[in-house]
Amino acid sequence: MEFDLYWLLLAAPVVFLLGWVASRLDLRQLKREDQASPQAYFKGLNLLLNEQQDKAIDAFIEAVQHDPGTTDLHFALGNLFRRRGEYERAIRIHQHLLSRGDLKREERERAQHALAHDFMKAGLFDRAEEAFKALEGTAFSTDARLALLSLYERSRNWHPAIEVARQLEATGTGSFSQRSAHHWCEVAQEADARGRADEADQALARAREAAPQAARPLVLQGQRLVRQGKHAEALQVWDELMFKQPQAFALIAMDYARSARACDAVPTALNKLQSVYAQAPTMDVLNAIGELQPDATDRREAIMRHLRQQPSLSAAQSLIRERLVSHVPLEEPEVEVLQKALTSAAKPLQRYRCAACGFESQHYFWQCPGCQNWDTYPPRRLEDQ
Template identity: 50%
Template sequence: MEFDLSWLLLGLPLAFILGWLASRLDLRQIRAENRQAPKAYFKGLNFLLNEQQDKAIDAFIEAVQNDPDTTELHFALGNLFRRRGEYNRAVRVHEHLLSRADLSPSDRERAQHGIAQDFLKAGLLDRAEEALRRLEATPYETESRLALLAIYERSRDWPQAADIARRMQAAGQGDFSARLAHYLCEQAAENASNAQLEAALDLLHEAVATAPQSIRPRIALAQILFRLDRAEDAYQTLLHLAAETPQGLPLAAPLLLEVAAASQHQEDTVALLRQHYQQTPSLDLLDALVTLGAKPAAAAEDGNIPDERSWYVQHLTREPSLVAATKWLAGEKLSQEQYHPAVQKALDHASKPLLRYRCAACGFEARTHFWHCPGCQSWDSYPARRVEEL
């Protein structure tokens, strides 16, 4: 059977035309998809800039459906879900990214960081801890360790927090000596509450060595020594506190009075308090001097020997203080004595808020001094001075 060349000549142009049409159709489809994905992306970006998050999410979902391999759109969508509080959906987005075998190492680390943030925001601390630990030796290591510190502080897991602080200190990721000293003090407090005083003592000695300029370790150490009937050692510890960190002496003043009485150092304590009060007047040092019965150095103008309550009057000559005036008036007699209780009650009510401590970071006020602010969770944010003295 002979092959007819005319069919070949007719078939070649036909095949060429069909191939050209097919390629044109593919190119049109690709171009349409490429135009559709950026359009949805920019539409979502526009909604996001206008703070229309619902519409932005819909646009990004559309963009992801049109181009499921675009990792940046997945990250944008996951962040949007997290900001809206839809943590389950954010987790699913980041888990989908982690399940992809073609994901680059940097994007995989980024997705791991994203899922850790999702768990943190959702309050799933155990899962967040596991996710954060997988970020070791990544660009997110420092941030993940800080987040772990926050988790351990929140759960009061002080040994774990101390371990992370030591590792960050060793890696040069910041100075965590003061915070580490607080962690040791927290562990010592737990031991002391369980009557394990010797174990608490070892932790506090370590805390003092870790952060010599911190106030808390020396005060806590003096408290434990005093409980162990080592009043002399406790007194010497407080003397070191006054020498190394004199700004913390007002916080230690009540303990100092007890230790001085037990170790027979009342006169030395009066001299110490006088010296520090003259350098930096303080209401707590003032109360300690009055409690010890110390006489002010200055003589009264009328020639009478002033009593210890005259400290309050002398304090008023140095700086105005409603608290000092209220405490002085409590021991005085008015010419119209029947009005004294009402006046004293009004002054006590007005001066009570002035005796609080205030966090320098968030402004949270409390009647007691905190080393760890219950409001903003900052460490050492409470000055050792009353509100009136700030």
């Protein structure tokens, strides 16, 4: 018994010494690994700040190889691939992260969010929709709904867009009433194109319910009534537009004048047009007034007043046209040449310009084709601004 205790006491220091040496070796190895990974990581960041993306990607790949368990490196690399348009590589990285069983819940949600944006950028809308829906109830749910709303608008899938907008508004993200009104207007136009008048009526009613002050539902409703030959009812709808949105009324001012002539309501319509012109003087409204104004002298005086206030080429063109009709003391060939020149010069100014991205068009858009934003087109042509 004494012999066994003697050897036990002798072996204890040896075991302790061996354990201490092994721990020191493990610490040195761990330090070397920790030093290698941050060096490659900071090298990648430095290259990225210097806008050397190719070299930055190589540095991040090296860092990932040194420490494959670091999720931040994977996210940085995936975002770089997405920014460069290498969506397949970004998708593979984020899918690899999601396949790991040791990933924390927060990091898994982050990887799912990044993967959804990869699909969106790659144009894989079906897969992007599924990926964004998988984020419901997570910290990324609001961002996912906003992305889904944009996705549905781009794919012209209006009913899901309406539902997502309702959810966003219900969660206090902001007001989406104007946007929802545009969605319902798109539904109405599609229903009209398919000959489903009842569906179009219901959609326009929902649009007006969503945003009572919105201009587009009133514009579309009046235009639908005109196509049905109900000019008096169209005037009533557009009278509401005239009251609520006098700036946007210019979009249908000439239609208003023609409907007034069609239902023998010229004097009343002329007074209303003149009232709108006093609030928002544009050539569209002035031309509508000229359509109903029987006296040529009054028409010329109105154009002259507009020219003094807003010397636009369109007004000059209208004046020349009036003088031609009134047989002014100018030779007709000279006036015709001048009118053609003015018409050519006026075309670049007879456009609408998006206030968000600057996209210009002779046609008015409720949703800008350039930046996809709603209501960014002021309802005034460039020459009236």
